[in-house]
Amino acid sequence: MFQNRTEALALALPAAVFAAVVFLVPVALLLSEGFKTADGWTIQAYIDFFSMPLNQAVFLRTLKLGLTVTLAAAVIGYAAAYAIVTLPASSKGKMIGLVVLPLMISPVARTYAWIVILGRTGIINQALSAVGLTDGPVRILFTETAVFIGLLQLFLPLMIISLISALENLPRDAVPAARVLGANWFQVFWKVILPLSREGLIVGGTLVFTGSLTAYITPAILGGSKVLMLETLLYQQVTVANNFVSASIIALILIAMSFAANILLRRIASARSAK
């Protein structure tokens, strides 16, 4: 496209400088806090961090919620995305609009709505006792379940949209052909749909997983301090304990987890397509 590389580099330079100054340098400075001591560089702070039972519990909880939310979003997302791409063009647009709609509402407003819905006198508890499943109100608010529901609702649209764009490129005859050749629905998904839509899964999965790890408002409001996650712990370390070393360790862990998730999803997807 360009006559020479210099021209291309010159065009990319302003953006690169901007990113370096406002993002890379501050992040490097922040992360170096966790390794720096008066005597030099060490990983002792990380060893100390992971030796505390609370930090272990919070790390595992964050990982667990991130993975379960991503898994649930992938399952629901595939079903929804597949249903949407098979619709006629006019209804497809409307359905995509409906999927995107929640993204236009502030996460704070959405999360507060969940307090009403999940509460003791909320719709869910009313429905449960109306059908006789429970004697009294069940506690959902301020539990991991509440955080799971909140995060799933928050990030599901990102998964559905990523999968829709991937599934739209799926050849129209691929699924009927597989069915004609005797594949059951599980085989169709595993051997045809998944390999052909892996890019969408990688993008959607990374967005949902990273989003779930780094969301603050949802775990803070729906989980409170009874369901601490890395992000809420980070906030506590900075604003209460004034402990910037712990905070920078948590920040690095979150970044590492996001990269790991992306690499893992790539591996899974490429392993499938290699077969």
Next chain:
Amino acid sequence: MTLKTLLCAATALTLSAGFAQAQDKTLTISAYAFAQDEFSEILYKPFEEKCGCKVVVETGNSVERLAKLEANKDNPVIDMAVMSTADAMAASRNGLIDTVDTSKLTNFDKLYDVAKDPNGDGMSVGYTFYATSIVYRTDKMKIDSWADLLKDDIAPHIAFPNITTNQGAPALYMLGKALGSDNPDLQVPIDAVSKKAGDIVTFYVKSSQLVQLMQQEEIWAAPIGRFSWAPFTKLDLPLAWATPKEGQTGGMNVMVVTKGSKNRDLALEFMDYWLSTEVQTKLATALVDSPANSEVKVSDEVANNITYGAETAKSLTLLPASVSLDNRDAWLAEWNAKVGQ
């Protein structure tokens, strides 16, 4: 550049220099972000008119504001700051603040005794205080003691303040007293709370959240500061402010002057104005801050919504600032290990 533009530029420069001179007398204060519109109306603007100076307000949470004071230690930007008694003691230990020359405060003698020198080091003056007790549903329970909160039939319906909030440690301290322990390490009450942690609805961080939880019947009781009480009275629910037999606790906010500030006299003038009966009455009436000035008179309606009166001031069991400061990290570690998981 033409002569015309040159002239324009010169005029603009001269004008701005003159403007800068008029604004030369600037007082920079550090305050809580809370109720700044009311403070601006009642305190900052009238003071600016009075002194012919400019008041610059820097806001933030206490950790940020203390960190800023520390960072600018050698060349202080802030002239005076308001903070909790524990933070004032931390600032004093780090050499960030100076003795307050109370002889320059004409309103000093009007203050309740507890507010005159709360930390006993001459480094701070209290300007507001608040009671902390328990708001509860009278149709569901009766609260006579802080220990009632942990009863089997009550614990599943309460929100308890997180240790990281200003209400956390005082509430735990009173709970400890009710359980027979006066030890400031708070081990006894933290242990007791940890045994009920699964039952307790939530450990709240923001008291503003409690009104909704009370309205939704998610909770029936919670220890709160008196400054959060007013919105509860607007709910259509039978709610009361408990007077437990161990007493009520609370906290106090104080004014400090920064070491090395170049506007000391102006800062003291501002503090004196803030402590005046006029300003303290207006702040109380607007339900912003309970008065520390004993001459403030307010209506019964206002009095019911704030922490008011000599008797109340005397009756509060306040955790000494040094105790809070010396134990803060240990409390957080203990709480996180036992309750936080």
